[in-house]
Amino acid sequence: MSDSENNQAFNYAASVDCIEQRPATERQITGQSPLHHADLGTVAQAQLGQTGTVQLTELKLLGHLILRGRLDNVGFTSGVKLTLGLELPGTLQMVVDGDISIRWISPDEWLVVVPGERSYEIEQALVNNVQGHCAVINASGGQTILRLQGEDVQKVLQKSVPLDVHPRSFPIGKVVTTVFAKTQAVISRTGDQQWELVIRRSFSDYVWLWLQDCSAEFKLVITEQ
Amino acid sequence: MAQQNRLIEGGRIARDSQINFSYNGKTYPGFVGDTLASAMLANGIDVVGRSFKYSRPRGIVAAGAEEPNAIMQLGATEATQVPNVRATQQELFAGLVCQATNGWPNVEFDMMASLGTVGASVMPPGFYYKTFMYPKSMWNTYEKFIRKAAGLGRSPLEADPDRYDHYNQHADVVIVGAGPAGLSAALEAGRSGARVIIADEQAEFGGALLHSKQSVNGMPAMDWVASVVAELAELDNVMMLPKSTVNGYHDHNFLTIHQRCTDHIADRAEKNQSRQRMHRVRTKWVVLASGAHERPLVFGNNDVPGCMLADAVSTYINRYAVVPGKKLVLMTTNDGGYQAAFDWHEAGREVVAILDTRSYQGTDTSAVIDRARELGIKVLTGSAVVEVQGAKRVSAVSIASLNSQGDQLAGPVSQLSCDTVASSGGWSPAIHLSCHTGSRPVWSDQVIGFIPGETVQKQLIAGAIGGTFDLQSCLAQGTRAGAEAANNAGFTVDATASGATAESVAETAPMALFHIPHPKETSRAPKQFVDFQNDVTAAGIELATREGFESIEHVKRYTALGFGTDQGKLGNINGMAIAAKSMQKTIPQTGTTIFRPNYTPVTFGAIAGRNCGELFDPKRFSAMHQWHLDHGALFEDVGNWKRPWYFPQPGESMQQSLERECLAVRDSAGVLDASTLGKIDIQGPDAREFLGRVYTNAWAKLAVGKCRYGLMCGEDGMVFDDGVTACLADNHFVMTTTTGGAARVLEWLEIYQQTEWPELEVYFNSVTDHWSTITVTGPNARKILDQVVDDIDLSNDAFKYMDWKAATVMGVPARIFRISFTGELSYEINVQANYGMRIWEAVMDKGAAYNLTPYGTETMHILRAEKGFIIAGQDTDGSVHPYDLGMGWAVSQKKPFSFIGKRGMAREDCVKEGRKQLVGLITADPKKVIPEGSQAVDDPKQSIPMTMLGHVTSSYYSACLGHSIAMAYIRNGHNRMGETVFYPQADGSAIEATICSPIFLDPKGERQNV
Secondary structure: HHHHHHOOOHHHHHHHHOOOOOOOOOOOOOOOOOOOOOOOHHHHHHOOOOOOOOOEEEOOEEEEEEEEEOOOOHHHHHHHHHHOOOOOOOOOOOOEOEEEEEEEEOOEEEEEEEOOOHHHHHHHHHHOOOOOOOEEEEOOOEEEEEEEEEEHHHHHHHHHHHOOOOOOOOOOOOOOOEEEEOOEEEEEEOOEEEEEEEEEHHHHHHHHHHHHHHHHHEEEEOOOO | OOOOOOOOOOOEEEEEEEEEEEEEEEEEEEEEEOOOHHHHHHHOOOOOOOOOOOOOOEOOOOOOOOOOOOEEOOOOHHHEEEEEEOOOOOEEOEEEEEEEEEOOOOOOOOOHHHHHHHHHHHHHHHHHHHHHOOHHOOOHHHHHHHHHHHOOOOOOOEEEEEEEEEEEEEEEEEOOOOOOHHHHHHHHHHHHOEEEEEEEEEOOOOOOHHOOEEEEEEEEEHHHHHHHHHHHHHHOEEEEEEEEEEEEHHHHHHEEEEOOOOOOOOOOOOOEEEEEEEEEEEEEEEEOOOEEOOOOOOOOOOOOOOEEEEHHHHHHHHHHOOOOOEEEEEEEEEHHHHHHHHHHHOOOOOOEEEEEEEOOOOOOOOOHHHHHOOOOEEEEOOOOEEEOOOOOOOOEEEEEEEEOOOOOEEOOOEEEEOOOEEEEEEEEEHHHHHHOOOOOEEEEOOOOEOOOOOOOOEEEEEEHHOOOOHHHHHHHHHHHHHHHHHHHHHOOOOOOOOOOOOOOOOOOOOOOOEEOOOOOOOOOOOOOEEOOOOEEEHHHHHHHHHHHHOOOOHHHHHOOOOOOOOOOOOOOOOOOOOHHHHHOOHHHHHHHOOOOOOOOOOOOHHHHOOOOHHHHHOOOOOHHHHHHHHHHOOOEEOEEEEEEOOOOOOOHHHHHHHHHHHHHHHOOOOEEOOOOOOOEEEEEHHHHHHHHHHHHOOOOOOOOOOOEEEEEEOOOOOOOEEEEEEEOOOOOEEEHHHHOOOHHHHHHHHHHHHOOOOOOOEEEEEOOOEEEEEEEEEEOHHHHHHHOOOOOOOOOOOOOEEEEEEEEOOOOEEEEOOOOOOOOOOEEEEHHHHHHHHHHHHHHHHHHOOOOOOOHHHHHHHHHHHHOOOOOOOOOOOOOOOOHHHHHHHOOOOOOOOOOOOHHHHHHHHHOOOOOOEEEEEEEEOOOOOOOOHHHHHHOOOOOOOOOEEEEEEEEEEOOOOOOOEEEEEEOHHOOOHHHEEEEEOOEEEEEEEEOOOOOOOOOOOOOHH
């Protein structure tokens, strides 16, 4: 028998250390995204106005919050609903509402992506609103999102991912965590020819090199948000 | 005369596109649409190589993948060399450069030839085993000789400049082969809407129809093929892959298809274009429509250039407009073989005779005999070629009558003059792929061949692979298989649609004949080749069975029948038939060997794909990596991470750098990028209990704000990882692991939580990449921290050793851990990684006044060794428990619940006297650094084998202490303090050392507590 079952008053918020991790706005400190060194901004400027068959945009410095919890824990699910206004998506599903999205990761894990400047406010709200055994983890510094768009993106993915990315098995709104080349990525289809990859910080340079290489036979264009 | 064998019209070649190619240094013309083989034959090139063992001249035998002789070394430059290319499969392109693979130094005059003719008697089958194994010491010499002479082609000496890549594909139905059966299947499955992939190794779809004069749906066969290809091209759900060989059929309907994208265009691919592509295909259903290979007959000197397969002759004439000779003798066991003679005749060259091995009663005849006689071609029934004359080209044949079983000659031998001998012994279904998945083929007397047996795969067969050789039946089977496969995959097929049709032809039954008898017994007759590529003869197989190799698998290995790149496409059935006959068994009793991937050779480039060069293995970088690069760091691989190893300054040796970095830390301050250490966020009401079960020490009373070091053991009680875990809040911890052990530890925790203790409420999440960790260490660490920390009291009273505090560092929120891996006053600043670089730079900036020195992993190793801190994986190897390490203080035997490893480390062997234990060493010569791995002995003069006491795990020169230090295992070492041991070295010397505590510096730990 665990504490949370015995103790109805078990208070999640009081049991964890949730801290602001971003500098105060007035300090005007900008972070460096995992692909900072690739200087995608300069490339994007140089390619301004071009259309590629593979268009890559880094959705950088967003808030990445991992949720862990069981669907039969109402204190957890209702707390998330209350905070985000969204139901937790089911297996392999992703939901988007404005600038907030939730990706299903595993049977007891979701990734909530929020605007960077609201990440602490939302993290705190989640921590305060959920009850029972669950966890909210800030992973914003550890990952970034690449948006890929264009007619050849599916081919790029076929070169990278053993999973079937054909629209029949990978419709819009689906998300998977899977092998990507020799690393891993959380891959979702967000449009007919639009995909998002959530990748880990330390592997981001490898993914960037890999994507450039895969796209060499197509037209790769970098764009900014 | 250029292209003397080319017909003035006909063939599927582009006569307006003449192109040149080079073979063995000489330039020849050909046409777009030729294969290298057809162009060579057009130019009258008879000899294309020398045989592997006997060095006999060899010519082109076949027109497809089964070609055993025309194995070329391709490539115009050193970097673009490709070995083992079959000339029959290589499309001709302008500027193609190739060389015969076999034949050293050249095919026309071969210095091996004399050895070959003599060597014939000294190289019986099994010669590897018999001759070259003894004396063993000579093997290296023999091997070099054999490899050179064997002519297996050579790999390029320069890096391949071309790109190769991989593609993952998914399908409902994959169809292997685009002949009449495969195309019918593709049409049916494609129309259903199923996702279909149809692959064929040839440049064009059509299979046997490419050189056929038959009709389908009342039109010339290739017109029908064109209409099918056009319809398939319109279907989005169908992918057509010509020039693509399905080389492997693996479990769970996973297939590997090797596509040659630009091999037909030029010596190398355009920039950014893949030369070859490996499709990794997963499919619901497979239709094998891979056809059949014609089987040659085995007779004396049947390898002399000019001996060909009957159907290959038709292919060269009809598809490439090349007649590979002037005077043809055709020998056949079946009606189909006649076609070669008809095509030869129609091409205007002389057919000397058709020898039909079948005996006909009285005035019996057949449609093909009647047709031949109408054309004025001599047909001799019940007859066969027993032997060929000629060296580099057939000049004549000896023929004789056969009895009706074909096992004895029934008449005298006579001669026919000719330059080409075509033979057809029937067709062997191309069952290779069906065998790849482990399915044993079954013999069919009706087919006179092996056909696919039962399979566990979701697989159907259609056409000649199942022994169906009649065109109408192939079309019908293909249509049925395509419909069934689509249906099985969940698609609806239009039941009213019917497949294409062709005229059925009545045939006389073929004769089961493989080996033509000779007036002499096999062992004395001229060589009768079964496997051309491996130089296996009928006599060799008979010898093998006489020597007791009765299993066909043994016969194969003894003789090399069907080995290597050949995979028995031409010779296997003949070989088995000869073995069976020699043992007085039937073929099904003898059985068959089976085939393994790959069906034809695959280049290493295609296997590697893009996983080469920079992309060979992911490199992981911390957020401060650019700074390290800018400041001249050399890097060490730790797992996939690139960690700074040390930061040499101009002119410094490695040792000088290490000493400078070490002394800076001991005298003032150093800084280390510790971001790569694994970090696991642990939350839940049972987090604390869980920690107590996976670590050896106690966690129940660790207060919020405190850190604790822990050892993690396997069930066997052996240490596998260690690290510091901090209590962030009542139910919230962050665990650090070794850099290389991070993934394994997380997995370990998950496995135990999910399988052993699911009742414990705890979640684990990796936050390794989320935090950047900057370790500032040294006597001046606090002064530097003071400069960058905005808001907390850093005094020893307010912020104690093994505490952590939340703080703001230059405006960025941080968690600072006061823990030490150097023994000095140390702070580990953790900030969200997006701010890692900024804070690192700020620390460097403020630390400059204190000579803050960046250091790498090597200096870290020395600093911690001075303190006797272990590195899991360097000082442990999975065979030491905490007590062996002298770390019993980190084991709590009093915890209410057990912990992982508790029982393991209590085993009899783990508690006995005399275990190897971790100790320190100080060398007699303070400058001498004992090489890591050195073994300790008590008496260096003891005769070998010496009694070994244990090895050195870590060894350095300590600039701070002024002498070398080492950590080592010594049997019963904890009780041998102060004793002397010796470390014998490879040069015969022995390094003397004294056993001591591994804590060399500040044993009371005062420096870290200031």
